[in-house]
Amino acid sequence: MIEFMDVSKEYTKGVKALKDINIHIDKGEFVFIVGSSGAGKSTLIKLLLKEEEPTDGKIILNNMDITNISNRKIPYIRRSVGVVFQDFRLLPNKTVFENVAFAMEIIGASSREIRRRVPIVLSMVGLSHKANNYPNELSGGEQQRVSIARAIVNNPNVLIADEPTGNLDPDTAWEIMKILREINRRGTTIVMATHARDIVNIMKRRVIALEKGTVVRDERKGVYDYEI
Amino acid sequence: MTMRFRMLNYIIKQGFVGIWRNRMMSFASIGSVTSMLVILGVILILALNINNMTNVAKDQFDEIQVYLEDDVSQEQIEKIGEAIKENEGVLSVIFQSKERALENMQKQWGEEGYLLEGLEENPLPNSYIIQLKDIKYANSVVDHIQGLVGIEEIKYYRDIVEKMISIANFVRIGGIIVTSILLFISIFIISNTIKLTVAARKREINIMKYVGATNGFIRGPFIVEGIILGFLGSVLAILIVNFGYQYIVDILNKKLYIFFTVYMIPYKVLYDDIIMIFTSIGVGIGTLGSIVSLKKYLNV
């Protein structure tokens, strides 16, 4: 369902962020992308989101070749992919409910659909009681849960997360991981870039390790690195 | 509500929100469009009126009036007529007796014609009215006639007509230059206003992008904002030009002779054109301003 075939990405002349990447991810997998800073994790994710174009190779998402897709079609690709960022990216002047509803509004959902669906995802992330609060009234973990709710509210079949626990303390990070695991259990494919060694080691999921732009390790039930 | 309608509704609402969010800049944008259009309107009306007057003048002034001395005989009058006809620049020659001249004048003065009824003696001379083939023959024809006997005075208006034509050209060219400069200034100000809205909504746009909003949906509100700004500017300009012109015509009517305003184009004739030109330019500038801004500051 996600496939990178000989993908390379060169930003400016000489700076090779990714080199000949070959990755195949099946539907329903939970995949960690690990590697030191500058290894190319975010670049990989940006390619999947069509935020950057690959210099070489082919990328397939949901059985569709998205390598040379026209700009007009990109929004429709993105609707099948939910995204979560390290910095939450919530709208400060909207309530929790409105922040999640926003994702439905802009793809033209009716207010009836919104009223029905938003409470469901808010209860999935355990924030039903905070629906009318504003982001600045929430803890970091709660804010990240809102952003997860927003990412899944339109029922994407892939959820991509770039260091979703990067700004959170270990306990809070685990709450987030439990939610992601639950979302994955319901069938959503998850690709998560992370530096969180403990999480990767305890979750025992597939680990793809990048180093200077190449895949150096790809293991089922892997660990963060060899030194442990 | 269908999905399309809901999304259009959202786009238009966001357009207004954008205007309200930077009211000061919106105000400046509307002001710039309005002042540009008002100046365009003044130039347009001036040029059209001068054109109109020139045409009227041309019709009237490509004729030469030759006043005859009072004591010339009928025979001499006919001789003079023959001599005039011989000239190559002359299209036609009409004799106008003094009585006829007075009648015509009464007609021309219309309501004020009664003023002429009290005259004891007809002060107007017998005359020949010469229609020229073209105004360029005026000088040679006049030279020729001056050599004849029995001529009291020759009236012709070549200089005036030429002056009016050159003023009309000056107004037209100057108008085009001034208006284009103002056009660019308006587009610049609007694009800067939109830029502020883009900056204010950066976060929102970023999120919209990732959730899969179409480019049209993201750009829509900004285009709407530009269109509204341009439209409001043009409405204001239409009102100002409308009342301004009526006011000026009124003043001229009161303070000057009736003759003058007869040459002015009535505003009713211009009204439809002004509305159409102003709204399309206003909306055009607004759209262009936001497109310029989006090209520069919004990468979606």
Ligand SMILES: Nc1ncnc2c1ncn2[C@@H]1O[C@H](COP(=O)(O)OP(=O)(O)OP(=O)(O)O)[C@@H](O)[C@H]1O
């Ligand atoms: N827009 C860009 N223009 C030029 N070079 C870039 C750009 N984005 C990333 N790079 C370079 O590409 C390489 C990979 O960057 P990337 O952001 O993918 O790393 P990362 O693995 O996500 O790192 P981190 O763990 O710090 O987030 C780095 O050398 C980086 O400097």
Ligand SMILES: [Mg+2]
């Ligand atoms: Mg990164």
